[in-house]
Amino acid sequence: xxxxxxxxxGVFAALADPTRRAILARLRERDASVSELAEPFDMTLAGxxxxxxxxxxxxxxxxxxRGRERRCHLDPRPLRAVAAWAxxxxxxxxxxxxxxxxxxxxxxxx
Amino acid sequence: xxxxxxxxxGVFAALADPTRRAILARLRERDASVSELAEPFDMTLAGxxxxxxxxxxxxxxxxxxRGRERRCHLDPRPLRAVAAWAxxxxxxxxxxxxxxxxxxxxxxxx
Numbered sequence: 001x002x003x004x005x006x007x008x009x010g011v012f013a014a015l016a017d018p019t020r021r022a023i024l025a026r027l028r029e030r031d032a033s034v035s036e037l038a039e040p041f042d043m044t045l046a047g048x049x050x051x052x053x054x055x056x057x058x059x060x061x062x063x064x065x066r067g068r069e070r071r072c073h074l075d076p077r078p079l080r081a082v083a084a085w086a087x088x089x090x091x092x093x094x095x096x097x098x099x100x101x102x103x104x105x106x107x108x109x110x
Numbered sequence: 111x112x113x114x115x116x117x118x119x120g121v122f123a124a125l126a127d128p129t130r131r132a133i134l135a136r137l138r139e140r141d142a143s144v145s146e147l148a149e150p151f152d153m154t155l156a157g158x159x160x161x162x163x164x165x166x167x168x169x170x171x172x173x174x175x176r177g178r179e180r181r182c183h184l185d186p187r188p189l190r191a192v193a194a195w196a197x198x199x200x201x202x203x204x205x206x207x208x209x210x211x212x213x214x215x216x217x218x219x220x
Contacts, residue, residue, distance in 0.1 A: 009126050016122035021195070028202055076203040079196060083203065085131070086193040092138055093186040093193070 008085060010058040011078045019043070020051050024060065027074035031064075037072060118195060120168040121188045129153070130161050134170065137184035141174075147182060 014020055023037055038048040052072060055061040059078045063070045124130055133147055148158040162182060165171035169188045173180045 008131070009128060012122050012126035015195075016119050016126060018119060021118070025198075028199065074202065076199055079199050079203055082192070083196040083200070085125075086189060086196055088135075089138065089186055089189050090193070092184065093189055 007058070007078060008081055011060070011082060014054050014058045014060060015082070017051065017054075020055055023048070023051060023055065023072075024074060027061065027072055031066070031071040031073045033069050033071055117168070117188060118191055121170070121192060124164050124168045124170060125192070127161065127164075130165055133158070133161055133165065133182075134184060137171065137182055141176070141181040141183045143179050143181055 019041060022041065026032060026037060026040070034045055034048055034052065037052070038045050041048065052061055052063070056063065059075055062073045062075055064073050129151060132151065136142060136147060136150070144155055144158055144162065147162070148155050151158065162171055162173070166173065169185055172183045172185055174183050
C-alpha cells in the first residue's frame with residue numbers, strides 16, 4: 001500500500017510534463033532511439049535524456065540494447081495504477097450521486 | 111488542445127501528492143469543511159488549506175458557502191481528462207501488441 005502510493009506519486013509527477021507525455025505517445029507507436037525521440041521536440045539529446053531518466057525511474061520506460069544502439073521501450077504497467085485510481089472516481093464523474101450520498105459511516109482515509 | 115495540455119499538467123501535478131489524493135478520496139464520500147479534512151491527516155489547517163489551494167487551482171475542488179461555513183466539494187470534471195488520457199494506453203496496457211506494431215507511418219507528436 002505504501003509502495004503503491006509512492007509509485008503513484010512518482011508516476012503522476014512524471015506525467016505532469018507535456019514533453020514526457022508526448023514521449024510516451026511516441027513510444028506507444030514503436031520503440032525509438034533517444035535521437036529519434038529528440039527530433040520532433042526540437043530538444044537537445046541531453047534534454048530528452050533527462051525526461052527519459054524521469055520516465056525510467058518510475059518504470060514507464062526501459063532502455064533496451066537492440067544491436068548496436070539502445071532503444072527506448074514503453075512499459076505500460078505503471079499506468080495500470082493510474083487507470084485504477086481514475087476508475088475509483090468513475091461513479092462520481094458520471095454524476096451517480098446516489099453512490100456518493102450513501103449513509104455509510106464516514107471513513108477516515110488518512 | 112494547448113489548454114487541454116495545460117490542464118493535464120496541473121491535474122497530474124496536483125495528483126502527485128498522497129495527501130491531496132487522500133483529500134479527494136475523503137471528498138468523494140461527502141463535502142467537508144477544512145477542519146473536518148484536517149482532522150484525519152494530523153495536519154494544521156494552514157497545511158490542508160495549501161493542498162486545497164492546489165486542488166482548487168486545477169478545478170478539482172470548489173469551496174462553497176453552506177450556511178455559516180464553507181465546505182469543500184469535489185469537482186470530478188478534471189478527472190475525465192485523466193481517465194481519457196489513461197484510456198489511450200489501454201490497448202498497450204492489455205498487451206495487444208498487434209495494435210502497437212501496425213505498419214502506419216510514424217506520426218510526429220511534438
